Amino acid sequence: MDEVRLQITSCCLEYCVMIITETWLDSFTPDTATELMGHATFRADRNKEPGKKRGGGLLVFVNNNWCTSNTVKVVHCCPDIEYMIVQCRPFYLPRELTAFTIIAVYVPPQANAKSAVELLQRSINKQLTTHPDCAVIVAGDFNHAKLKSVLAGFFKNVSFPTRENNTLDQVYTNIPDAYKAIPLPHLRLSDHLALSLTPAYKPLIQRQKTSEKTVLVWTAEATMALQDCFDNTNWSVFAEGSDLEGHTSAVLSYITFCSESVTTTKTVKVFSNQKPWLNSEVRALLRARDSAFISGDQQVYKEARQSLVKGIKVAKCKYNKRIEEHFNTKNSRNMWQGIKTLTGYKDSRTQTNSPDITLPDT
Incomplete structure (x- = not known):
């Protein structure tokens, strides 16, 4: 921890998320020993109940300047795999995303790789079902396990060796070309390189031109x-x-x-990241909210905000009913159109701003 603090202060490192695998922490290690100023700390210590007597352990730090709304969704520890899922909703999110799902992973060298990735796959699919528009970042020490074997829609971001001539540490994302990874010196006495990842792409609204249509x-x-x-x-x-x-x-x-x-x-402009349920009523409520904010009248501003929240809910319900109508008819073309709308079949994969990540391995 002293070396981590030293790197942050001396190198001016402002990572949004830091993930450490093989912490070897247990219940005898107090929280004060792992606290990092300005960061929220999430621990998943090695557990003796499933037979984990040595090694393992996960630690995730989330920078408070990037996000303070963090929730631990799942903590799993078994002989084949350890993982912890932390959902973050940062202060700034591009319109096409709802949250970031950070998954720290450690697969022991002697683990059953097939069992490990299948357990991880089920948890990831559950998170994507609940939050289909979230960005998923799976990072850690995978050893011989390959997540791509069960999740074809995920992409590797590390293409260089992390331990001698082997790439044991990896970062997978559900967005292609999400990060640019660079190696960093070993942390303390670790035999794995540390990894630094920075966003390597632009938000969807910057990558796709605004179109126009006549109404x-x-x-x-x-x-x-x-x-x-x-x-x-x-x-x-x-x-x-x-x-x-x-x-x-x-x-x-x-x-x-x-x-x-x-x-x-x-002629109206159609932005690439525009939500399909955004209609004229919601736009009017948005303008009313902004006008109330400029006026400085707190009561009017409060009422305008409440009206906007209600208006968005109504607009989403209307859009949902319109999509469901595709399945209530005997028209196979309409049904296929509804399926494509729900699955985003015609849309390219979204690529947007994401947090910086460092992945030291101790």
Whole structure:
């Protein structure tokens, strides 16, 4: 711990997350021995109950300047694998992400690799089911275990040896090219290199250009004008001297003509990270909230914030019902469209800002 503190102060290292494997800590080690100023500390000590008599242990530090909303989701210790899952919601999150899920892992050299990765896979899949839009970072000492064998959607970020000529330590993410990894000197007497990882990509909104689309603007006056147009129309003239198909085509063309006559069009910007449930009502509530904040009236600002929260919930419910309607019909095309919407089939994988990570191994 003295060396960790020395590196932070002398090298001005401001890592968002630090993960240490093989801590060898147990219940006899007080929390004060592992505290790091300005960081939240999460321990997963070696456990004798599943037969863990020596080695192992995990330690995760989260920088308070990056995040203070941290929750330990899972702590697992067995002869084949140790892992701890910490969910973080930092002060700043790109719109396309909901949280960061940090998973510290240690797989002993004598462990059953297949059993270890299967246990880890089940926990990761559970986290992704609960928070499908979170960024998952799995870091630690994997030894001979390969997470890619069970989670094809995860990507390696370390491509150089970490112990002699072997790459035993690895960082997996569910975002391709998430980090740039560089080796650091060994921490204390560790025989593994320390790893430093920094973000190597831009947020989605910076990588994809903003698109534009043209939409019809319906106003109350336009609705009344369209109603007057239909009331004053002699519909019988469309049926004269034409078959059913011609009658239908003429009526639809006339309705389209009337609609275009009373409505106006405008061009709107569509951002790459825009949520699908974001509608005009939510935008109006956002503007009202911002105006209330500028006004300085705390009561009005409080009411505007509450209205925005309620409006977002309503918008999400409306969007959810609209997607569910794809599955309530016998139209296979609509059903497939709903599946693609839910799974993000047509969307490229999101890449966005992520925390800096260091992975020393003691």
